[in-house]
Amino acid sequence: MIKSVNRALDILLYLAENKEVGIRELARLLEVNAATAFRLLSTLEKKKFVCKDSVTKKYQLGPETIRIGYCYLSNLNLVQVARPYLQQLSHKINETVCLLIREGVFYGTYIDKIDSNHALRVHAQIGAKVPLYMGSAAKAFTAHLPFEEQEKILDKFASSPPTGNLDKEKLRKEFEEIRKSGYAISKEEVDPGVIAIGSPIFGFDNQVVGAVGVPLPKDRATPPHLQQVAVNLKETCAKISWQLGYRL
Numbered sequence: 001m002i003k004s005v006n007r008a009l010d011i012l013l014y015l016a017e018n019k020e021v022g023i024r025e026l027a028r029l030l031e032v033n034a035a036t037a038f039r040l041l042s043t044l045e046k047k048k049f050v051c052k053d054s055v056t057k058k059y060q061l062g063p064e065t066i067r068i069g070y071c072y073l074s075n076l077n078l079v080q081v082a083r084p085y086l087q088q089l090s091h092k093i094n095e096t097v098c099l100l101i102r103e104g105v106f107y108g109t110y111i112d113k114i115d116s117n118h119a120l121r122v123h124a125q126i127g128a129k130v131p132l133y134m135g136s137a138a139k140a141f142t143a144h145l146p147f148e149e150q151e152k153i154l155d156k157f158a159s160s161p162p163t164g165n166l167d168k169e170k171l172r173k174e175f176e177e178i179r180k181s182g183y184a185i186s187k188e189e190v191d192p193g194v195i196a197i198g199s200p201i202f203g204f205d206n207q208v209v210g211a212v213g214v215p216l217p218k219d220r221a222t223p224p225h226l227q228q229v230a231v232n233l234k235e236t237c238a239k240i241s242w243q244l245g246y247r248l
Contacts, residue, residue: 004040007030007032007040008040008043008044008049010029010030011026011030011040011041011044011050012044012049012050012061012065014026014029015050015059015060015061016061019060020053020056020058020059020060021058021059021060022056022057022058022059023037023038023041023059024037026040026041026059041059044059044062045059045062047064048062048063048064049061049062049064049065050062051063069204069245078099078101078111078201078209078210078244079099079111079112081240081243081244082099082112082201082210082212082240083112083114085236085239085240085243086099086112086113086114086212086236087114088236089114089212089214089232089233089236090114090115090116092232093214093228093229093232093233094116094117094118095116095118095121095214095215095216095220095229096113096114096115096116096121096122096123096124096214096215096216097113097114097212097213097214098110098112098113098124098137098212098213098214098215099111099112099113099210099211099212099213100130100137100138100141100198100210100211100212100213101209101210102132102141102210103129105152105153105156106131106132106152106153106156106157107129107130107131107132108129108130108131108132108135108137108138108141108211109127109128109129109130110124110125110126110127110128110130110137110213111126111127112126113126118220120217120219120220121216121217122191122194122215122216122217124213124215130190131153131157132153133153133154133157133166133171134186134189134190135186135189135190135196135198135213136183136184136185136186136189136196136197136198136213136214136215137184137196137198137211137212137213138198138211139171139174139175139178139184139186139198140178140183140184140198140199140200140211140213141198141200141208141210141211142175143174143175143176143178143179143184143200144178144179144200144202144208145208150172150175154166154168154171154172182199182200182234183197183198183199183230183233183234184197184198184199185197185226186198188218190215191215193217193218194215194216194217194218195215195216195217195218195221195226196213196214196215196216197213197214197226197229197230197233198211198212198213198214198233199211199212199230199233199234199236199237200237201237201240201241201244202241202244202246203241203244203245203246204244204245204246206246206247209244211237212233212236212237212240214229214233216229
């Protein structure tokens with residue numbers, strides 16, 4: 001019985017990665033005979049976990065997997081999912097770590113944070129709001145939005161930016177670099193004396209859903225330390241994204 005359950009789960013996991021499978025191919029993969037492979041697929045088909053393509057005669061994931069997936073996703077809370085990873089990151093790099101989500105169209109809001117143990121540390125405030133073009137976490141988020149949404153944000157603040165002049169072309173190039181590197185760096189954009197690194201979080205639909213930022217005092221922002229922070233930050237965001245259902 002346990003062996004059959006394991007085989008059924010192996011089928012679902014295989015289909016999640018490979019779209020479809022035939023009976024003979026499955027028998028070979030599971031190292032069983034064709035009759036056993038057929039029985040497993042028939043059982044899953046009755047429960048709507050797989051369905052048979054009428055043209056190719058191969059099996060693919062069925063509607064019940066979507067329902068269960070959505071049930072799982074609907075119970076997810078970003079803070080709840082992210083917090084253990086944020087704690088691990090903060091402990092590893094000994095810096096403050098912040099979680100940002102989009103609020104409305106043009107702003108980001110910090111919804112969670114883990115403080116570092118340093119006497120000299122950046123005091124991030126939960127609930128603080130920032131324009132989505134300003135600061136490492138906000139830029140990491142915006143860089144992964146569709147181009148039209150990026151332009152809407154830039155247009156909004158181009159005429160009356162909160163601080164200084166907004167160079168749209170410079171930001172477009174910066175967004176491109178962020179997408180290539182996987183992280184953003186901001187230098188005293190939000191607070192004087194603060195350097196920050198941010199990286200995006202993605203959801204099950206492969207869309208950006210948030211970002212993690214690591215603000216640190218300028219005096220501690222040495223190139224080796226920033227590199228260490230960037231590497232660990234990207235790994236953390238990848239783990240959170242995976243938990244949210246993101247797959248490349």
